[in-house]
Amino acid sequence: MNHASLRLRRLGIDTYRQPVVYMRADCHVCRSEGFEALSLVEVHLDGGKVIAVLNVVTSDLLAHDEAGLSEAGWVALGAREGDRVSFRHPPTIESFGHVRAKMYGQRLGVAEMSAVIGDIREGRYSDAHIAAFLATCAGNRLDVTEVTALTHAMIDAGDRLRWPAKQVFDKHCVGGLPGNRTTPIVVAIVAAAGLIIPKTSSRALTSPAGTADTMETLAPVDLDLAAMRRVVEREGGCVVWGGSMRLSPVDDLLIRVEKPLDIDSEGQMVASILSTKAAAGSTHVVIDIPVGPTAKVRTAAAAAGLARDLSEVGRAVGLQVATMVSDGRQPVGRGIGPALEGLDVLAVLRGDADAPPDLRQRAVDVAGAVLAPAFPDGRRLAESILADGRAWAKFQAICAAQGGMREPTPGALRREVVAAHDGVVSSVDNRRLARVAKLAGAPRALGAGLRFHAPLGARVARGQPLYTLFAEAPGEMEYALAYALAHPHIVEVA
Amino acid sequence: MNHASLRLRRLGIDTYRQPVVYMRADCHVCRSEGFEALSLVEVHLDGGKVIAVLNVVTSDLLAHDEAGLSEAGWVALGAREGDRVSFRHPPTIESFGHVRAKMYGQRLGVAEMSAVIGDIREGRYSDAHIAAFLATCAGNRLDVTEVTALTHAMIDAGDRLRWPAKQVFDKHCVGGLPGNRTTPIVVAIVAAAGLIIPKTSSRALTSPAGTADTMETLAPVDLDLAAMRRVVEREGGCVVWGGSMRLSPVDDLLIRVEKPLDIDSEGQMVASILSTKAAAGSTHVVIDIPVGPTAKVRTAAAAAGLARDLSEVGRAVGLQVATMVSDGRQPVGRGIGPALEGLDVLAVLRGDADAPPDLRQRAVDVAGAVLAPAFPDGRRLAESILADGRAWAKFQAICAAQGGMREPTPGALRREVVAAHDGVVSSVDNRRLARVAKLAGAPRALGAGLRFHAPLGARVARGQPLYTLFAEAPGEMEYALAYALAHPHIVEVA
Known part of the structure; x- marks a missing residue:
């Protein structure tokens, strides 16, 4: 028996994702190695290892020769009850010196960024380290060379897909606009036109729904790479969750920390977008940048800067990037939250009479831009494919290939927030509206969120619902509801 | 029985300090409130509450109507086995919008800083939130008005001492210089001269020993306010740990997160120093700023800027601040680590023939500056009080009043790091040397650290010990040892 080993017990x-190891304060390992609460500890089992945070047990929860491991660590090590594990001090994080x-x-060069991203991938950074890195990069403090270095480092940290096609298309929307769920519609149109669009989407970062969350209310999105390939081979397109594919695994780790902080670093955003696209094997990407006072991008100047960075960094990593700037003053469609947005998507694809016209319009604009490199009049082609039902047929086929189409179910609990007086809707606070939807449970609760009834310029009477x-x-x-009532100017009625 | 309550069990x-609550994934509270792993949860018991991070239990570790609480939460709530606790969503952290x-x-004004610091005090910020705040303030990104606002907010967040004396003296050294343990000597000299110097010191932040850690090897430092008052009334001075007094409780929380990140924000440093001094009731403070390529402050210009900020912010919060710039190119004394530094302090106070002359010199310089507002020739007075044994007598009296003097015990395991070739010591990397001492276990292991044998200019032969x-x-x-061998240029022999 190794004197520095303990028997593993599944507590x-x-x-969540940070492995935690539980050890008795009086065990021989803590005493000889000098470990204490919150020490980072390398746990070794059969050649594999994880770096875990130590929580010290001061009771008889564990026997004297036992250590516990949280679920994340247990799964990462492939542990079984009673396995003997050994412990070491993890190496010091030299790369944090760069941060x-x-x-x-x-400035951070390629070597520095690679070292930081490599250490994050290996789990050497705690949440606090990652938060400090993100805060340090926020506020436009990465220049284009640094963002390019970060993008390369993030691509190199994961796998990269290859497709048997010369041109592979993709689209992305810089978030901040609740309900702007064009992706499933765009993919259906573009795939129906015969192009390859193997779309990997993210789950919500700071918003009430990511495309993957919304798509999940319509079809399974948690496909592995082989299953995704089968869908794309058969239908030309898909809408799946990218996180299970380890395309840009560091992106996922950064998002985990970023989410509760609700911060976005532009540089990290550019690197996140482009590394995911490059890793997914795309050659052509259309990026929609909504602009509005409470959108993620607030001014035309900021949008122009972002568009320039995206194009420049894209070129440096071998991507042809086209950007479009759109109106980001208010939510798109009616639903905010996975299931509610899913219903909007279905209405547009089916051509329902009451489908949200703004969502339809945007989807056609984006699809037109995606088709442009391949077809002389992309926008008109997109319009006709949507209008004549080809997009709807393609979407159903894609959902079937992904594992079966389903109907979104909005949450059973409903409450209306109404206008305090007569007037005309003069502004909408996208961020606070998104927060209301998040507080209601979106995106974790797929049916939670809100339905928005009061677009800019709408005339409303006192007591009329602004949103449900x-x-x-x-x-x-x-x-x-408490938050909505405490912030009566989320929808301003003048 | 309240349907949203659970029986508390002490696991x-x-x-460490972040409370963690353990709840079954299938318990009615998690299901009805939508809590999941890493949710922040407000735990209520008899009018008291803590905000805890949720760890979800997926096994039978807890019964169906039980919740567990980590030690920090248990103690904060004053819980007893079987107490019924209820749960709520904590309010959103509006103040993080300022960050x-x-x-x-x-820029952050007084209201914004107060909101941030107030929320940190109330435990509403997770470690990641605090790390992001610290990283955002690092790199000279707070101006003097912001630092003043931060200082006021930190003073207001804790208690403030009052002393029955018009002038209350204090000293501080801006860290980064291993072994620079003048405080116990300065306090003894100043108190022996008849001035009031109620010194509260911190434990190590990023260094191998804080003054409180070193003093702890000589006498108890963990005194409550009443005990500290008795010591100061009797002896005119003390050297105690400030953390137990809640003088600047937020400082303590910031340090907890800062420590593993090894970052210092100048603005936060100024606020931390001055808020602690103001809260301790000081009126006059001498601040020593060592300058050197691997000290905390690296250039004369940076030292001048820091001195200006300290004086300016000091004035704004009612403190008379005198600064002095000193040589920070190499460690002071021989010991690095609590017990080893404690031995150096004793040697100087006792007037041992082999006492480190540089430590003695610095202590006299600082004591002279502290005495200056009260005595025409402070430095000469300091010199004579140390030379004639009055300082040593006073120090013994202070230790006795704090609970009894003791002898520092260096660690039993010893290894020498030797010169690779003959030559003259041309530079010392303070930071890496400090890291070696930390890796050896300092400051947690009081006897750990190193003894430095190779000051700048010393002639060494191949195989001669540079440090032990x-x-x-x-x-x-x-x-x-592995780190020391991997970095052979920590002590450069030319």
């Missing part, structure tokens, strides 16, 4: 504690240097205004809240849990409904 | 898990705004270059490592645990000795 069944879910700490400190960046705080003091030094949907929730699945009473606590969340209460919480969302 | 005996030490998660986000700061990332984008906006001390450790208490074999794993830590191995780790420190």
Whole structure:
């Protein structure tokens, strides 16, 4: 028996992705290695290892020769009950010195970015380290060379797909606009036109729904690479969750920390978008940048800067990037939240009379831009494919190939937020409206969110609903409603 | 029975200061409130509450109507086995919007800083939130008005001491210089001269020893306010740990996160120093700023800027600040690490023939500056009080009043790091040397650290010891030695 080993016990504690190891304060390993609460510990099992945060057990929860491991660590190590594990001090994180240097205004080159991203991928950074890195890069503090270095580092940190086609198309929308769920419609149009569009989407970052969350209310999205390939070979397109594919695994780790902080670094955003596209094997990408006072991008100047960075960094990593700037002053469509947005998507694809016209319009604009390199009049082609039902047929085929189409189910709990007086809707606070939807439970609760009834310029009467809240849990409904009532100017009626 | 309550069970898990609550994934509270792993949850018991991070239990570790709480939460709530607790969503952290705004270059006023610091005090910020705040303030990105606002906010967040004396003296050294342990000597000299110097010191932040850590090897430092008052009334001075007094409780929280990140924000440093001094009731403060290529402050210009900020912010919060710039090119004294530094302090106070002359010199310089507002020739007075044994007598009296003097014990494990060739010591990397001492276990292991034998200009022969490592645990000795051997230029022999 190795004197520095302990028997592993599955405590069944879910700490999300950060592995936690539980050890008795009085065990020989803690005593001889000098470990204490919050020490980072390398746990070794049969050649595999994870870096875990130590929580010290001061009771008889564990026997003297036992260590516990949280679910994330257990799964990562492939552990079985009673396995003997050994422990080491993890190596010091030399690369964090680069992050400190960046705080003091030094630029990060390719070697530095690769070292940082490599260490993040290996799990050597704690959440606090990652948060400090993100905050250091926020506020436009990465220049184009640094963003290019970051993008390359993020691509190199994961797998990269190859497709048997010369041109592979993709689209992306820079978030911040609730309900702007054009992707499923665009993919259906572009695939129906015969182009290859193997779309990997993300789950919500700071918004009430990511495309993957919304698509999940319509079809399975959690496909592995082989299953995704089969869908694309058969239908030319797909809409799946990219996170299960380890295309840009670091992106996923950064998002985990970024989400509760609700921050976005432009540089990291550009790197995140482009690394995911490059890793997915795309050659042509259309990027929609909505602009509005409460959108993610607030001014035309900022949009122009972002468009320039995206094109420039795209070129440097071998991507042909086309950008389009759109109106981001208010939500798109009516639903905000996965299921509610899913219903809007279906209405547009089916050509329902009451389908949200703004969502339809945007989807056709984006699809037209995606088709442009291949067809002389992309926009008209997109319009006709949607109008004559080819897009709807293609969408159904894609959903079937992904594992079967389903109907979105909005949350059972509903409450209306009404106008305090007569007037005309003069502004909408996208961010606060998104927060209301999040407080109601979106995107985790797929049916939660809100349906928006009061677009800019609409005339409303006192007591008329501005939006309807949907929730699945009473606590969340209460919480969302309290926030909505505390912020009566989310929808401004002048 | 409240339907949203659970019976509390003490699991005996030490998660350091962040409270963690453990709940079954299938319990009615998680289901109805929509809680999931890493949700922040407000736990209520008899009018008290803590905000805890949720770890979800997927096994039978807890019964169906039970919740567990980590030690930090248990103690904060004053819980007893079987207490019924209820749960709520914590309010959203509105103040983090100010931190986000700061990332984008906006200035933070008094109201914004107070909101941020207030929320940190109330435990509403996770470690990742605090890390992002610190990173955002690092790199000289707070101006003097912002630092003043931060200082006021930090003072207001804790208690403030009052002393029955018009003038209350204090000293501080801006860290980064291993072994620079003048404080116990300065306090003894100043108190022996009849002035009031109620010194509260911190534990190590990013260094191998804080003054409180070193002093702890000589006498108890963990005194409450009443005990500290008794010591100061009797002896005129003390050297105690400030953390137990809640003078600047937020400082403590910031340090907890800052420590593993090894970052210092100048603005936060100024606020941390001055808020602690103001809260301790000081009126006059001498601040020593060592300058050197691997000290915390690297250039004379940076030292001048820091001195200006300290004086200016000091004035704004009612403190008379005197600054002095000193040589920070190499360690002071011989010991690095609590016990080893404690031995140096004793040698100087006792007037031992082999006492480190540089440490003695610095202590007299600082004590002279502290005495200056009260005595015409402060430096000469300081010199004579130290030379004639009055300082040593006073120090023994202070230690006795604090609970009894003791002898520092260096770690039992020792290894030498030797010169690779003959030559003259031309530079010392303070940071890496400090890291070696930390890897050896300092400051947690009080006897760990190193003894430095090779000051600048010293002539050394091949194989001659440059420094001796001390450790208490074999794993830590191995780790420190590996780092020292991997970095052979920590002490440069030319």
